[in-house]
Amino acid sequence: MHRSNSLRTVGILGGMSSQSTIEYYRAIDAGINEEYGGHAAAEILIRSVDFGTVEECIRTDEWDRAARYLAGAAHELERGGADFVLMATNTMHRVAPQITDALTIPFVHIVDPTAEAIADADISRVGVLGTQATMESQFYPDRFAEHGIETVFPDRSDRERLDRIIFDELTKGVLTDESKNDCIAVIDRLKSAGAAGIVLGCTEFELLLSPDDIDIPLFDTTALHVDRAVSLALDAGDPEPAGVSMDGRVLQSIETVGDGNVDAETTFYFSQSGTQISAHYSGGSVQQGFLVGTSTGNELSFRYTQLLTDGSTATGASTDRIELLSDGRVRLHETWSWDAKDGSGTSILEEKPL
Numbered sequence: 470m471h472r473s474n475s476l477r478t479v480g481i482l483g484g485m486s487s488q489s490t491i492e493y494y495r496a497i498d499a500g501i502n503e504e505y506g507g508h509a510a511a512e513i514l515i516r517s518v519d520f521g522t523v524e525e526c527i528r529t530d531e532w533d534r535a536a537r538y539l540a541g542a543a544h545e546l547e548r549g550g551a552d553f554v555l556m557a558t559n560t561m562h563r564v565a566p567q568i569t570d571a572l573t574i575p576f577v578h579i580v581d582p583t584a585e586a587i588a589d590a591d592i593s594r595v596g597v598l599g600t601q602a603t604m605e606s607q608f609y610p611d612r613f614a615e616h617g618i619e620t621v622f623p624d625r626s627d628r629e630r631l632d633r634i635i636f637d638e639l640t641k642g643v644l645t646d647e648s649k650n651d652c653i654a655v656i657d658r659l660k661s662a663g664a665a666g667i668v669l670g671c672t673e674f675e676l677l678l679s680p681d682d683i684d685i686p687l688f689d690t691t692a693l694h695v696d697r698a699v700s701l702a703l704d705a706g707d708p709e710p711a712g713v714s715m716d717g718r719v720l721q722s723i724e725t726v727g728d729g730n731v732d733a734e735t736t737f738y739f740s741q742s743g744t745q746i747s748a749h750y751s752g753g754s755v756q757q758g759f760l761v762g763t764s765t766g767n768e769l770s771f772r773y774t775q776l777l778t779d780g781s782t783a784t785g786a787s788t789d790r791i792e793l794l795s796d797g798r799v800r801l802h803e804t805w806s807w808d809a810k811d812g813s814g815t816s817i818l819e820e821k822p823l
Contacts, residue, residue, distance in 0.1 A: 476501070476512050477702045480551025482543050482568075484517035485558035486640035489672035492691060493557040493698075500699030511702055514551050516542045523561065524636070527602050533823055536564035540571035540797030547574050547793075555579070555698050559670045559690060560600045562608050570714040571797040573767055577701065580609060582693040583668060584616040590686055592666045594619040596659030598652065599670030601632035609670060621664045627655045631671075639673035649677050656683050713767055713791050713799055715748075716741035720801060720818040727814015729805065730754050730775055730783060737818060746771075754778050760787075767791040769801070784808045798822065 479497055483490030494513060501511040518539065526535035539561060543554050555577040556562065562579055569576040587595055597609050597620055605628070610620040623631065634648045652674070656667050666686040669675055672694075680687045720737045734753035739746065746769060750758040756778045762771035769789040776782055787805035794800060798820035806813035 475704055477552035477704060478512040478514060478550050479698050479702050480543070480546035480549070480554040480574075481513060481515045482518070482539065482546065482554055482556040483515050483558075484520050485523050485556075485561055486520050486673065487517070488640055488642055488676065489691065490515065490517060490557045492672070492675070493555075493695060496692070496695040497698050497702070500695060501702060504699075504703060511699075514546050514549050516546050516549075518542050520640070527560065527600070532564055535561065536567035537797050537823065539564060540568050541795050543568050543576070544571050544793055544795060544797060547572055553577055553698075553701055555694060557691075557694075558672055560603045563602065563606045565608065567797070570716075571793060573713060573793070575701075577694070577697055578612070579690050579694045580612040582697040583688055583690050584613055584618060586688055586693055587613075587618055587666060587668075588616050590666065592686065593617060594621060594663050595666040595668050595688070596621045596623070596656065596662070596664035597668045597670040598623070598631055598655065598674060600635050601628050603670050604628045604631070609668075621659055621662050623655050623659060627658065631655065634677075635671050635673060639671070639676060642676075644677055649682070652678055653682055656685075660685060713793055714741050715739040715746050715764075715769075715791075715799070718799060719821045720799070721821055722816060723819045724817040725814065726816070727805075728812040729814050729816060730777060731816055736821075767793075773805075783810075794820075796822075 481493055494515065497513060498510045502509050522538060523535060546554050551574060553575040554572060559579055565578055595618060597604060604622045613620050630651055638648055666688060667683060668688045669678060669690055672691045675689045675691050718739045722731045722733055722735045725731055732753040735750055735755055736752050737748045737750040739748045744764045746764055747761045754777050756776045758773060758775040760771045760773035762769055767790060771787045773787065774784050785805055785807045787803050789801045789803045792800040792802060801818040803816040805816060
């Protein structure tokens with residue numbers, strides 16, 4: 470086949486663990502080579518993070534810290550030229566919303582291609598195997614429910630056993646028959662609970678289990694995720710890039726040039742639904758302020774109204790550009806003007822650290 474010059478660059482957020490990252494790298498390259506033949510391979514950027522830091526965040530339940538760490542790493546992939554990002558792990562999709570918000574390029578969620586494959590198989594109830602954090606999180610049940618799929622998890626003792634297999638063995642490349650048999654026993658119990666299919670909700674499980682090991686459909690999230698990445702790299706089914714979400718962000722003014730009322734004491738609290746954005750703010754000479762507007766990617770357009778501490782009011786308009794910082798926070802570069810009086814200027818707002 471004639472080779473296309475329009476391959477998209479795949480960004481892999483990896484290192485969780487290196488075993489799964491290696492498989493993503495190998496399988497995506499193989500998918501592109503199967504399409505084009507010869508020596509063809511994928512355009513790939515890999516940002517491998519410190520698994521020790523991630524594991525500590527999981528163990529100590531520091532999910533906000535993990536989100537900031539991974540969002541910053543994902544942003545580095547975007548800055549490096551990736552056209553979309555996928556994360557080579559199931560467990561850390563618990564912080565996928567924060568990573569998605571940190572990017573202006575698509576983030577390919579691991580659950581979505583898995584849900585589509587389950588729906589195509591006409592299955593409505595599946596068992597999920599994964600780390601304890603995955604099996605005690607809601608990101609699988611919630612996202613599966615959008616596709617009409619019910620989720621069944623192992624009981625507590627089985628969850629603990631699976632977690633040990635993953636962290637003590639699979640992430641280190643250790644494969645044993647004993648652990649494989651334990652996993653198959655867990656699957657048998659999930660079948661008894663009504664599961665008509667099994668989701669390998671840990672990217673290392675495909676190293677240990679195969680469809681030949683069980684008598685109901687097995688959904689390998691790694692393989693399905695890779696297939697979606699190959700499809701997107703080949704320019705099939707390109708999702709629309711979205712701008713950075715401002716929802717839930719708290720920003721403070723760090724610079725104003727011109728006759729403005731906002732200063733370093735002014736704090737903004739943002740909300741966003743779709744392309745509609747609003748914020749309330751106060752501090753300094755602003756007793757109460759409101760702004761409403763819309764977003765187009767990372768360009769924002771606002772109207773604002775202020776009640777000042779001297780009892781007067783002011784209204785105006787602004788346009789803002791979002792800058793994403795390396796740690797996942799945002800900075801707004803704003804150009805504003807007044808309605809009822811002469812004057813215009815610029816301001817910079819920056820998100821407060823958590």
